[in-house]
Amino acid sequence: MSNPSLLILAGDGIGPEVMDEVKRIINWFGDKRDLTFDVSEDLVGGAAYDAHGVPLHDDTMAKAQEVDAVLLGAVGGPKYDDLDFSVKPERGLLRLRKEMDLFANLRPAQCFDALADFSSLKRDIVAGLDIMIVRELTSGVYFGEPRGIHMEDNMRVGVNTQRYTEAEIERAARAAFELARKRSNKLCSMEKANVMESGILWRDVVNEVHQADYADVELSHMYADNGAMQLVRAPKQFDVILTDNLFGDILSDCAAMLTGSLGMLPSASLGLPMANGRPKAMYEPVHGSAPDIAGQGKANPIACILSFAMALRYSFDEGAEADRLEAAIEKVLADGARTGDLMGPEGGTPLSTTQMGDVIIEAL
Amino acid sequence: MSNPSLLILAGDGIGPEVMDEVKRIINWFGDKRDLTFDVSEDLVGGAAYDAHGVPLHDDTMAKAQEVDAVLLGAVGGPKYDDLDFSVKPERGLLRLRKEMDLFANLRPAQCFDALADFSSLKRDIVAGLDIMIVRELTSGVYFGEPRGIHMEDNMRVGVNTQRYTEAEIERAARAAFELARKRSNKLCSMEKANVMESGILWRDVVNEVHQADYADVELSHMYADNGAMQLVRAPKQFDVILTDNLFGDILSDCAAMLTGSLGMLPSASLGLPMANGRPKAMYEPVHGSAPDIAGQGKANPIACILSFAMALRYSFDEGAEADRLEAAIEKVLADGARTGDLMGPEGGTPLSTTQMGDVIIEAL
Ligand SMILES: CC(C)[C@H](C(=O)O)[C@@H](O)C(=O)O
Ligand SMILES: CC(C)[C@H](C(=O)O)[C@@H](O)C(=O)O
Numbered sequence: 001m002s003n004p005s006l007l008i009l010a011g012d013g014i015g016p017e018v019m020d021e022v023k024r025i026i027n028w029f030g031d032k033r034d035l036t037f038d039v040s041e042d043l044v045g046g047a048a049y050d051a052h053g054v055p056l057h058d059d060t061m062a063k064a065q066e067v068d069a070v071l072l073g074a075v076g077g078p079k080y081d082d083l084d085f086s087v088k089p090e091r092g093l094l095r096l097r098k099e100m101d102l103f104a105n106l107r108p109a110q111c112f113d114a115l116a117d118f119s120s121l122k123r124d125i126v127a128g129l130d131i132m133i134v135r136e137l138t139s140g141v142y143f144g145e146p147r148g149i150h151m152e153d154n155m156r157v158g159v160n161t162q163r164y165t166e167a168e169i170e171r172a173a174r175a176a177f178e179l180a181r182k183r184s185n186k187l188c189s190m191e192k193a194n195v196m197e198s199g200i201l202w203r204d205v206v207n208e209v210h211q212a213d214y215a216d217v218e219l220s221h222m223y224a225d226n227g228a229m230q231l232v233r234a235p236k237q238f239d240v241i242l243t244d245n246l247f248g249d250i251l252s253d254c255a256a257m258l259t260g261s262l263g264m265l266p267s268a269s270l271g272l273p274m275a276n277g278r279p280k281a282m283y284e285p286v287h288g289s290a291p292d293i294a295g296q297g298k299a300n301p302i303a304c305i306l307s308f309a310m311a312l313r314y315s316f317d318e319g320a321e322a323d324r325l326e327a328a329i330e331k332v333l334a335d336g337a338r339t340g341d342l343m344g345p346e347g348g349t350p351l352s353t354t355q356m357g358d359v360i361i362e363a364l
Numbered sequence: 365m366s367n368p369s370l371l372i373l374a375g376d377g378i379g380p381e382v383m384d385e386v387k388r389i390i391n392w393f394g395d396k397r398d399l400t401f402d403v404s405e406d407l408v409g410g411a412a413y414d415a416h417g418v419p420l421h422d423d424t425m426a427k428a429q430e431v432d433a434v435l436l437g438a439v440g441g442p443k444y445d446d447l448d449f450s451v452k453p454e455r456g457l458l459r460l461r462k463e464m465d466l467f468a469n470l471r472p473a474q475c476f477d478a479l480a481d482f483s484s485l486k487r488d489i490v491a492g493l494d495i496m497i498v499r500e501l502t503s504g505v506y507f508g509e510p511r512g513i514h515m516e517d518n519m520r521v522g523v524n525t526q527r528y529t530e531a532e533i534e535r536a537a538r539a540a541f542e543l544a545r546k547r548s549n550k551l552c553s554m555e556k557a558n559v560m561e562s563g564i565l566w567r568d569v570v571n572e573v574h575q576a577d578y579a580d581v582e583l584s585h586m587y588a589d590n591g592a593m594q595l596v597r598a599p600k601q602f603d604v605i606l607t608d609n610l611f612g613d614i615l616s617d618c619a620a621m622l623t624g625s626l627g628m629l630p631s632a633s634l635g636l637p638m639a640n641g642r643p644k645a646m647y648e649p650v651h652g653s654a655p656d657i658a659g660q661g662k663a664n665p666i667a668c669i670l671s672f673a674m675a676l677r678y679s680f681d682e683g684a685e686a687d688r689l690e691a692a693i694e695k696v697l698a699d700g701a702r703t704g705d706l707m708g709p710e711g712g713t714p715l716s717t718t719q720m721g722d723v724i725i726e727a728l
Contacts, residue, residue: 076558085561085564088558090558090559094559120485120486120489120596120597120598121484121485121486121596122484122485122486125484141505141526141559141560142559142560144523147560147561148561149561149562149564149565152529155529155530155531156529156530156565156568156569157527157528157529157530157565158526158527158528158529158560158561158562158563158564158565158566159508159525159526159527159561159562160525160526160560160561160562161523161524161525161526162505162522162523162524162525162526163521163522163523164521164522165516165519165520165521166519166520166521167519192610192613194440194452194454195454195458195505195506195613196505196506196511196522196524197449197511197512197513197522197523197524198513198522198523198524199522200449200513200522201513201520201521201522202522204520205520224613224614225613225614225616225617226617228592228614228615228617228618228621229617229618229620229621229626231618232484232485232596232618232621232622233484233621234484246556246610247614249556249559249588249589250588250589250592250611250614250615251592251614252589253589253590253592253593254592254593254595254596254618256593257592257593257596257597258596262593
């Protein structure tokens, strides 16, 4: 059997730096654990625009469709702010999500014990926090038609369409229920069914899937505005949260920030199974391209490395190896290893991106 | 000249209880400050549905259009959860907003010094917090057409439309710039212009209004997901925030919860000037109908009383009287007056709704 394949799209800003550390980790697994990947690399976002005039080349798209998993760094930067909407770095990312049909975006918001004091929230509110947000990623207002800016009575009008079919809601819901079963068996679904009919359909379909196949999972519903409140007030009341593309964008960022260490948070975007049984998949850190510190060796590579751990778990069924990698990271943090973003007011000398990679590989 | 007129719509749950205290405050201003209002009362939400089968009777709507200001308590409750979308309590509230054309929803998120410890955030992150969120309230995905649930290829599809005209964005932006000028002269506008064309138009129009008439105000833009993060991370970086109806719903609730005392937060919804120069206006607390404690005399009336203070300021040009009322509330809090929602872990006996009204009137 041939090696599993990975396509690395490091992207913009700190993407390439943090991905360099992931590559070292991948090599370590090849050398030491006999887990060898066929790795290829390509461009996405601003980097692709600079080379090809588009934020994702068709050839790259085709490669992404063929590999077992894509690892993405980050896209965007001020250099590209004035580009036309259709070629902005983000469009490359959105095209990958859409064409690979990665409907289930898994965003853990986990508070590492060693880092609980970095949160703007009180320690007891966030210590031990471990939420999984499942965000629908291929539909809703991100992709709905009609969309655009047009003239009406001599005035510009901006339109986007929130649109969900029951099939789209159902498959996202199933992904969330499955995850809930592997965790605390508790799912909270969030929408605005009090204001939006698409939210009513969302709630109805989630209830139907629940009754049909997941009655053992404890299901609740919450309006998304209340969800934002409750995340801030008492986030530990949640285990798995299911929500749509736009609410998921905002709520998962809110949840991520509760942990106080954005540089630590990975994500997985999963689609349908391929012929080999593995799901279509892309893994990326939750943080952005951080142009302000790009190229300085200051970035925290952990979120990107943990994204590779998610790949081990969800794409390659190597849960034990993912555990090993996560344990190494917890160990170095407990031992006091810190990049600049994790420095407390007491100061000290932060590790560089590469040094953080070094200590993680050592711990492995 | 006749007295200014108020329509009180106490609504559901704790609405009537907290509104009773507001009525006593209104009477106090009549007795002691020669500020007499013509007060009428009517039904909204579930209460209106129970009486008339609709969450807002046409006669009530007509009255609301005629008075100088509406004071609203809260709508909704589990009793009405299974009602058809078109007659849910919320529809009464949304009809008032839409038909009165209350496009500028002002939601202060203020952290009272005496209460800073109630926040789930660390004291130094929130103490002294004073943000004003201006939420567009009459357009966007709340009201855009087409909307609804229809069948397509034997499958249900839920649709809502996010739609903004440049005139709608412009008037909300002007309201926000005007407010910014009266505060720290700083405005941050939030949308998802990286994903939604309606967000691009939003950003463009805000920039145009800025350049044309408010170049003295410091303007910044932020994606709404980052906005949610920044609110959690370092809320004091903001002064006035401008955003659309749906983002405003979520971000203002998130901001409100930062303060830790939802029972304290008022809101104003303002429209165009009427013939007498006063804006169309409705004032309501940010909290909901809290069915779990309704009818028990436990509710905190302060948010509703502060909403009346906003009415004094924005509808009746009685800023000094609004200051007086707000100062009385700060005083009783500093003196230790607490309703149940404001009790710390150390316990003690909370004041009832009426007792809180008593001490505020005494302080006045
Ligand atoms: C970069 C942007 C298009 C993207 C989104 O809005 O989905 C990002 O915020 C995210 O959450 O992955
Ligand atoms: C009750 C509901 C319709 C309303 C909204 O979504 O606007 C509420 O959440 C609010 O923020 O005033």
